[in-house]
Amino acid sequence: MDNLPAAKLERWQRFRDNRNKALAARHGWLTLTSFQWLEDPPAAVELAPGLWSTDGTTASLTAVPADGLSLVESGDAVTGTTTAALADEESLMWVQFGGPGGDQVVVELARRAGRYAIRTRDAASPVLTEFTGVPTYGYKPEWEVAGRFEPYPEPVDVPIATANPLVDGVHRTVGEVVFRVPGSGHEFRLQAEEEKLGALTVTFHDETNGETTDDWRKLAVPRPRPDHSVVLDFNRAINYPSAFTPYGTCPMPVKNNSLDVRVEAGEKLPSAD
Numbered sequence: 005m006d007n008l009p010a011a012k013l014e015r016w017q018r019f020r021d022n023r024n025k026a027l028a029a030r031h032g033w034l035t036l037t038s039f040q041w042l043e044d045p046p047a048a049v050e051l052a053p054g055l056w057s058t059d060g061t062t063a064s065l066t067a068v069p070a071d072g073l074s075l076v077e078s079g080d081a082v083t084g085t086t087t088a089a090l091a092d093e094e095s096l097m098w099v100q101f102g103g104p105g106g107d108q109v110v111v112e113l114a115r116r117a118g119r120y121a122i123r124t125r126d127a128a129s130p131v132l133t134e135f136t137g138v139p140t141y142g143y144k145p146e147w148e149v150a151g152r153f154e155p156y157p158e159p160v161d162v163p164i165a166t167a168n169p170l171v172d173g174v175h176r177t178v179g180e181v182v183f184r185v186p187g188s189g190h191e192f193r194l195q196a197e198e199e200k201l202g203a204l205t206v207t208f209h210d211e212t213n214g215e216t217t218d219d220w221r222k223l224a225v226p227r228p229r230p231d232h233s234v235v236l237d238f239n240r241a242i243n244y245p246s247a248f249t250p251y252g253t254c255p256m257p258v259k260n261n262s263l264d265v266r267v268e269a270g271e272k273l274p275s276a277d
Contacts, residue, residue, distance in 0.1 A: 032125075035126050037109075037124045037129055051124045051126075063088050063089070064085055064087045066085045072102070082099055088113055095114045096113045096114075097111075099111045112124075138274060146186045147270075149184065149185055149186075149237075151233070152233055162177050181194045181196050183234075185263065188265045192263055201227060205224055207222045209261065210263040212267060221242060238270055239270055241269060242271050
């Protein structure tokens, strides 16, 4: 690493600092303490006061003043029954309670696979309070590789599994990223999803999974150039939230997004030394 340009190392370190800062958000992914499906009729749930239910179209919460619940958006106390409706895959930081400010725990309403669920996000969770950063491999310039993007004529929806076995997902594939990596003599093709402003995301398996890395990771790829060339910097491969919590519904890679090499770059298992 001593021979690398200082600017490159500085950019990577800035990326790592920003990544750890984002993970340490007060009600971020490290604070999840439960995932619970809502049913009909109204019923109590774990780790949150009130009575919760859904008719399949709308989620409902009934509370009394002693429950100490308030709406996240307005801060207004929840008394009686309040409702919310979401489209599939949407989430809402809905209500909060607990702690000196009444906002230690936020209850997130989510709709997944056509069903309503809630997730509690507790700012006092040890996963957050004991967090010191995600372990990573050291920066390796050889894992910054050139490739090309081969777009499909139209996006293709591919059914996938997720980190929650009860939630199915869909990967909207917009094309394939084609490249070679160190230690392999053949090309790889990873199906990609499109993000904002034309950037891409690839979700992939590799031979380090389950040993030094989580079962899968993802990599953001900057928007392809006019000639469709791209750069994949696997030093910036990151974990999905499901690496840190059992309450995620993160998408798994599509069937063919597997690399038969050890990608010893990017983030490691959160429990790695």
